[in-house]
Amino acid sequence: MSLEVDVRVAAGAFTVDATFEAGAGTVALLGPNGAGKSTVVGAIAGLRAPERGRIALDGRVLEDVAGAVHVPPQDRRIGVVFQDRLLFPHLSALDNVAFPLRAAGASRPDARERAGRQLARTAPGVRPDAGPADLSGGEQQRVALARALVTEPRLLLLDEPLAALDVAARTAVRRILREVVAAFEGPCVLVTHDPVDALTLAARVVVVEDGHVTQSGTPDELRRAPRSSYAAALVGTNLFRGPVEPLEPGVGRLRAADGEVLVPWTGPSADDVAALLDPVDVALHLLPPEGSPRNVIEGRVTEIVIEGTRSRVRVDGRPSLVAEITPGSVQRLGLHEGDRVWASFKTVEVRVEPL
Amino acid sequence: MTRSSIAGTCIILALTACSSAPISGGESSPQASELTVFAGSSLTKGFTELGADFEAAHPGATVTFNFGPSDGLAAQIDSEGGADVFASASQTWMDDVAGKAGITGRTDFVTNELVIITPSDDPAGIGSLDDLASPGVQVVLAAEGVPVGDYAREALTNAKIDGAVLANVVSNAEDDAAVVATIISGEADAGIVYVSDVTAEVAPGVRSVEIPDDVNVIATYPIAIVDGSSNTELAQQWVHFVTTGDGQTRLVGEFGFLPAA
Amino acid sequence: MLLPLLALIVRAPWSDAWSLVSSETALTALRVSVVVSLLAALLSVLLGAPLGWILARARFRGRSVLRAVVILPLVLPPVVAGIGLLAALGRRGLVGRLLYEAGIQLTFSTAGAVVAATFVSMPLVVIAVEAGLRSLDERLEDAAATLGASPGFRLRHVVLPLLRPQLVAGAILAWARALGEFGATITFAGNLQGRTQTLPLAVFEARQTDPGAAIVVSLLLVALSVGVLVAMRDRLLAR
Numbered sequence: 001m002s003l004e005v006d007v008r009v010a011a012g013a014f015t016v017d018a019t020f021e022a023g024a025g026t027v028a029l030l031g032p033n034g035a036g037k038s039t040v041v042g043a044i045a046g047l048r049a050p051e052r053g054r055i056a057l058d059g060r061v062l063e064d065v066a067g068a069v070h071v072p073p074q075d076r077r078i079g080v081v082f083q084d085r086l087l088f089p090h091l092s093a094l095d096n097v098a099f100p101l102r103a104a105g106a107s108r109p110d111a112r113e114r115a116g117r118q119l120a121r122t123a124p125g126v127r128p129d130a131g132p133a134d135l136s137g138g139e140q141q142r143v144a145l146a147r148a149l150v151t152e153p154r155l156l157l158l159d160e161p162l163a164a165l166d167v168a169a170r171t172a173v174r175r176i177l178r179e180v181v182a183a184f185e186g187p188c189v190l191v192t193h194d195p196v197d198a199l200t201l202a203a204r205v206v207v208v209e210d211g212h213v214t215q216s217g218t219p220d221e222l223r224r225a226p227r228s229s230y231a232a233a234l235v236g237t238n239l240f241r242g243p244v245e246p247l248e249p250g251v252g253r254l255r256a257a258d259g260e261v262l263v264p265w266t267g268p269s270a271d272d273v274a275a276l277l278d279p280v281d282v283a284l285h286l287l288p289p290e291g292s293p294r295n296v297i298e299g300r301v302t303e304i305v306i307e308g309t310r311s312r313v314r315v316d317g318r319p320s321l322v323a324e325i326t327p328g329s330v331q332r333l334g335l336h337e338g339d340r341v342w343a344s345f346k347t348v349e350v351r352v353e354p355l
Numbered sequence: 356m357t358r359s360s361i362a363g364t365c366i367i368l369a370l371t372a373c374s375s376a377p378i379s380g381g382e383s384s385p386q387a388s389e390l391t392v393f394a395g396s397s398l399t400k401g402f403t404e405l406g407a408d409f410e411a412a413h414p415g416a417t418v419t420f421n422f423g424p425s426d427g428l429a430a431q432i433d434s435e436g437g438a439d440v441f442a443s444a445s446q447t448w449m450d451d452v453a454g455k456a457g458i459t460g461r462t463d464f465v466t467n468e469l470v471i472i473t474p475s476d477d478p479a480g481i482g483s484l485d486d487l488a489s490p491g492v493q494v495v496l497a498a499e500g501v502p503v504g505d506y507a508r509e510a511l512t513n514a515k516i517d518g519a520v521l522a523n524v525v526s527n528a529e530d531d532a533a534v535v536a537t538i539i540s541g542e543a544d545a546g547i548v549y550v551s552d553v554t555a556e557v558a559p560g561v562r563s564v565e566i567p568d569d570v571n572v573i574a575t576y577p578i579a580i581v582d583g584s585s586n587t588e589l590a591q592q593w594v595h596f597v598t599t600g601d602g603q604t605r606l607v608g609e610f611g612f613l614p615a616a
Numbered sequence: 617m618l619l620p621l622l623a624l625i626v627r628a629p630w631s632d633a634w635s636l637v638s639s640e641t642a643l644t645a646l647r648v649s650v651v652v653s654l655l656a657a658l659l660s661v662l663l664g665a666p667l668g669w670i671l672a673r674a675r676f677r678g679r680s681v682l683r684a685v686v687i688l689p690l691v692l693p694p695v696v697a698g699i700g701l702l703a704a705l706g707r708r709g710l711v712g713r714l715l716y717e718a719g720i721q722l723t724f725s726t727a728g729a730v731v732a733a734t735f736v737s738m739p740l741v742v743i744a745v746e747a748g749l750r751s752l753d754e755r756l757e758d759a760a761a762t763l764g765a766s767p768g769f770r771l772r773h774v775v776l777p778l779l780r781p782q783l784v785a786g787a788i789l790a791w792a793r794a795l796g797e798f799g800a801t802i803t804f805a806g807n808l809q810g811r812t813q814t815l816p817l818a819v820f821e822a823r824q825t826d827p828g829a830a831i832v833v834s835l836l837l838v839a840l841s842v843g844v845l846v847a848m849r850d851r852l853l854a855r
Contacts, residue, residue, distance in 0.1 A: 047758045073761035086759035090777045099773070100763035151764060430827060493724065498807065498821050525724035526806025527813075527821065537806070541708040542723045 003044070003155055003187045007053030007063070011039040015051065016211040018043075022187040028202035029191045032230060036211045037191045038083075041159045044189065045080050046073035057155055058186075074103070076155075079148030083160035085140045087132035093143045094119060094128035100151045115150055122146035122176060138169030142176055149180065156181075156188040162197055171354045177201065178355075195234040196274050196353045200241070207231045223322055224314055225305045232310065238277040238321045244352070245269040251294075251347055259318030262294045263350045272355045279324035281349040284313060285342045286333060293344035297321065301339045304330060315343050389417045390589045393432060395425040395444035395576070396530045397467060397503065397549045400556075401610035402442070405602045409593060412601075416589060424501045424530040432456050432581060439584040440593055442576060444549075445502035449577040457582035460591065464598045465612035467549040467574040469503075469510055471564040472538050479544035484510075484566050487545055488519035495537045495546040498527035503534075506572040507547035513570035535561070549574065551611040575615065624835055629828040636832040644810050645818035646836065649795060652726065652814055656733035657791035661783065664738040664790070668745025673754075683746075690739040697736055698803025705731065706804075728805035729812040733794035740793055741786035748782030749775075788848050795841060815840075 003022040008015055016036030020027065029037045042048035044055055046062065049070065055063040057078070062071045087096050094112060097119050101111035119128055123142035132140055141161055148156065161177060162170045174197070181188050181201055192198055198205050199219045206216040207230070215227045219235065226232035240256040244265055247253045252265025254275050263275045283289070289296060299317025311330045313323045323343055335341070394402050399422045406418040421428065421438070429448040432438045433455040441458065443449040444467070452458055473481045479492045487494055497504030504527065511517040525543055528534045534546040539560040553563055578597065580590045596602040606612045629636070636642060671683050689697050703709050706723050707716040715722065722728035752775070760770045776783070798816040805812040807821065815837045822830040 045758075045762050047761065073758070074764045074766055076762075077764070078762060080759070080762040082755070082759060084755075086753070086756055088756060088760075088774060088778075099760070099765070102773070103760070103763060103765040103769050147763065427823070430823065495806070500821070524808065526808050528807065529802065529820065533802075540702055540706060542702060542706050 002058065003189070004054070004056045005040070005044060007040070007043050007050035007055060009036075009039050009043045009048055009050045011036055011048075014211055016040055016208075018206075018208065018213055020206045020213060020216055022189055022204070024185065024187060025203040026181050026188040026190055026201055028198035028205045029189060029208055030195065030198040030205050030235060031193065031208035033193050035208045037193075037208050038159055040208070041080070041157050041189070041191055044155075045078055045157055046071060046076050077151070077153050078155045078157055079151070079153035080157045081141070081144050081148045081159065081161050083163050085132070085137075085144040087140055087144055087147070089132055092129045092131055093123070093126050093135065093139075096132065096143055097147045097150050100147060104151060115146075118146045118150040119143070122149060122180065136169065137165050138173050141165065141169075141173050145173075145176065145180060149184075154186045156184055156186065158188065158190045160191055160193070162192070162194065167354075174201075174355060195237055196239075196276065198235065199237075199239050200274055200355060205235055207235060224303060224312065225307070226312070227307070232312075232324065233278070236279060236312070236322065236324070238279060238282070240275040240277070240319055240350075241272065241355070243269065243271050244273045244275075252352075254352075256319045258320055259297065261297075261319065261350065262347045263352050264347055265352060270354055274353045274355055276351045276353065277321065277345060277349060279312060279322045282321060282323035282343050282345045284315070284323050284325060284329075284333065284335070285344065286339075288342050289344050294347045296342055296344045298340070298342050301335055301337050301341055304335060304337060306330070313341075315341060317343065388415060388586050388589050389419065390439050390586055390593055391419045391421065391437060392440045392442065392593065393421045393423075393428045393438040393581075394442040395428070395502065396422045396532050397444055397551055398422065398442055398576075399532065400554045401551070401606050401612070402597075404610075405597060405605060408601060408605070409596055412596075413589070413592065418593070424497075426451075426500050426502070436581075436583060438581045439586055439590040440578065441581050442578040442597075443502075444574055444576055445505070446575060446577055447505075448502070449579060452581065453579070458579035459582065460594060461577055461579035462594070462598055463575050463615040464578045464594075464603065465576045465606055466615055467551050467576065467612055468571050469506055469547050469566050469574075470550045470553060471545055471547055471566060472535065472553060472561040473545045473564065474538055474541040475560060475562050476541075477562050478541070481545050481564055483564065484514055484570065485516060487511075487523065488516040490523075492523050492545060493525045493543040494520055494523045495526050495528055495534050495543040496524055497531055497534055497548075498529060501530055502574060503531045503547075503549060504528075506574055510547070510566060510570050510572045513572070514567075549611075550613075553611065573613075576612075621838060624831055624838070628831045628835055632828065633832050636829045637836055639829070641809065641818055641822070642815075642829070642833050642836060645813050645815045645833065646840075648726065648729070648810065648812070649814040649816075649837075649840075652729045652733055652801075653791050653794040653797075655730045656737055656794035656797075657787050659730065659734040660738040660741045660790035660794070661787050663734070664741030664786065665745045665783065667738075668742045669749060671742065672746045672749035686742050687739045689736045690743075692736075694736055694797065694799025694801075695803050698732060698800040701732055701735060701800065701804040723804060724806045724808060724812060726805075726811050729801050729814065732800040732804045733797045736797055736800050737790035737793035740789040741783075744782045744786030744789065745779065748779045752778055784848070788845070792841060792845065795837070 006019045008017045016039045018040045031037050043050045050065055052065045061069050062076055094115050098111040098115035101114055116128060123146050126139050126143060162173055165173060190201055205219055205222055207214045209230050215231050222231060222235040226236035240254055240261050242254055242256045244252045244254045246265055250266060251262055254261050254263045297317040299315040301313055302316045303314040305312045306327050311325055311327045315321055321343060402420055409418055410416055425443045425445055425448040429451045432441060432452050441452055496507050511520050531548045531552050534548050535552050535557055537543050538546045578594055580587060584590050607614050667686055705712040707721050722731055756774055757770050760774045796816060802817055807813050807817045815833060819830050819833050822833055
């Protein structure tokens with residue numbers, strides 16, 4: 001169960017080169033808007049012809065420009081969820097989900113019955129006879145997800161499934177998505193510009209910038225050694241995840257698996273939130289610091305990576321985190337791997353995202 | 356806004372041009388006047404040329420023609436007026452105008468007779484009137500009510516072949532000009548029109564087959580001044596011109612009409 | 617707009633109206649009109665919809681020229697359309713000659729009247745379908761393809777259902793245009809009762825002999841058109 005992609009695809013005036021593999025589990029294609037991610041999705045789905053290259057799924061060649069192989073989209077067995085859903089406006093929610101079954105030759109009653117079950121699983125609470133226009137954005141995205149899953153595709157392509165949703169809907173859909181992705185047996189490619197989605201849903205991340213793959217690896221690998229400023233800014237972010245409880249007005253305590261941090265929090269307790277902290281906002285000290293930072297974490301330096309004007313210092317503590325400081329600061333502090341340090345950051349620097 | 360104002364300006368200019376034309380004409384010629392003649396379509400060719408002769412002989416005079424099927428013209432005159440002179444291809448429609456719009460100075464000025472025309476290559480091999488009754492011959496007549504159409508049916512009745520020929524009719528054309536056009540294009544095998552329809556221009560494109568005198572219908576063309584004419588004097592001059600003058604000479608000599616009895 | 621209609625109603629010889637409407641001439645012309653206009657509307661949809669699709673979706677040189685040619689019959693005087701049809705499909709025409717040799721003659725036949733009416737009304741379907749396809753999100757077809765739908769299935773279950781309002785509107789417009797068609801019909805197909813004499817031709821002929829009958833038959837034509845257009849209004853507007 002694997003997807004192999006090695007293509008060059010033209011998208012208007014510019015071209016996208018993408019080379020990556022995906023086994024079982026989720027790969028996130030992460031990159032800024034306009035980087036060419038959706039173009040790659042189009043090529044994998046068979047909607048766009050690559051200029052060169054090859055795409056294979058489970059050993060079956062779907063696209064081979066040199067060998068003149070092009071399996072049309074309808075024969076690829078790839079489930080695609082589009083950012084703007086693309087539900088059929090003339091069909092009810094149920095008939096949208098039944099559509100791929102009907103296209104595969106199922107009788108109408110049979111297709112409807114199976115579609116009804118899929119709809120109840122993936123989009124509970126959506127009236128089967130509701131038209132797409134009557135549904136909220138989140139409901140539409142769940143119906144689209146049900147529609148993509150109902151024929152049990154070999155590959156799931158999720159193209160910015162959360163981007164067009166408001167915060168509340170995004171949380172709900174993300175929860176469904178996590179269940180779906182966990183239960184899905186084949187490879188899953190998630191295209192997103194949001195590191196939260198990439199870091200919480202994907203086992204591996206492929207960073208796409210300006211039409212090229214600039215880096216790929218596990219979230220942790222990327223965090224420790226991002227190879228571009230984009231990757232550093234987005235993937236290289238510290239992520240703390242766990243339940244949060246209110247502590248004092250405006251502040252909550254987040255219990256991550258490996259330690260606690262204080263984060264901005266106004267609501268009641270929540271089971272699972274993601275807190276993001278830019279390594280640039282983390283200061284390192286050789287002695288316990290005094291003053292305003294509420295979060296002070298004692299730990300040991302385990303790794304120092306210098307890339308150009310940036311030094312990323314990994315501190316193992318409770319929790320562990322990465323700080324980004326200048327190479328000059330590393331020298332001034334005389335930091336070496338194994339040194340004891342105190343990392344500090346302000347609560348307000350943490351961005352919290354409910355999951 | 357600019358587009359509509361340009362259009363508006365154009366309309367205004369056009370109207371000004373129209374209304375000023377008689378004035379400028381008046382400056383160059385004190386007798387400027389207009390004459391509108393409604394005439395059956397069989398007169399189209401002859402009257403158009405006579406109009407030029409007439410204008411040459413009457414400096415300042417402008418003759419405007421409205422040609423069409425006589426029945427249609429009569430209906431127009433009866434309901435809308437606008438004609439100084441009406442020249443009809445049949446007495447029926449002159450009677451109609453006489454009874455409704457009113458006329459003066461009615462006189463017969465030419466007669467016409469019918470002829471069979473076929474495409475020049477004569478695909479159906481038409482040698483006589485009776486051949487029109489052969490099965491499969493595609494015949495075009497002017498519609499009923501149109502004088503030439505009624506005359507043609509009368510001639511067929513005279514020859515006692517109306518039933519067979521009418522069964523061969525593939526189209527009832529709006530007037531004799533349409534019959535001629537259909538035959539020239541070769542779409543039908545034969546048609547019946549006036550002798551005068553086979554003008555010098557038409558002759559090379561068609562082949563004429565005479566209809567025997569004993570069954571042929573002689574159409575007598577009346578002409579008259581329509582009541583309410585704004586220019587009776589000029590109208591009288593036109594009637595005189597085509598009845599006895601040079602106009603008569605050319606109608607009979609060049610355009611295939613026969614003199615009135 | 618309403619004035620000529622009101623005048624027709626005022627001028628109609630109502631006492632004789634029923635006998636005039638039920639006259640053989642009027643009923644025969646009505647039958648020919650209904651047959652010819654419906655067949656023309658059907659042909660317009662069958663031929664015009666694929667043409668609209670080509671204009672909206674295919675990319676090739678000379679597309680704007682093709683569009684102009686396809687729409688030309690709409691702006692052409694109908695008589696010119698008729699003369700063009702004669703030159704092409706008449707028994708001495710470019711193509712008609714071959715048809716005639718094969719025993720098919722379109723001129724002076726009901727089929728010819730259908731051809732003439734189709735020629736002038738098909739552009740309305742082409743325009744409606746092209747506009748409809750342009751406003752249709754092509755990515756819906758992409759989505760359908762990724763869901764396993766073959767091109768034929770996409771056409772039947774996505775494109776045609778979504779295009780239905782435009783197809784219906786185009787068909788009604790084409791039908792209405794075909795019903796009122798006069799110039800191309802009389803020029804190409806002639807005027808023969810029971811075969812090519814449609815209501816407009818009957819009106820024209822009756823005008824010469826019996827103006828009252830012409831008015832009554834005109835009103836019959838109006839009533840037929842208004843009736844169908846009113847009955848169809850919801851389908852026209854409904855999406």
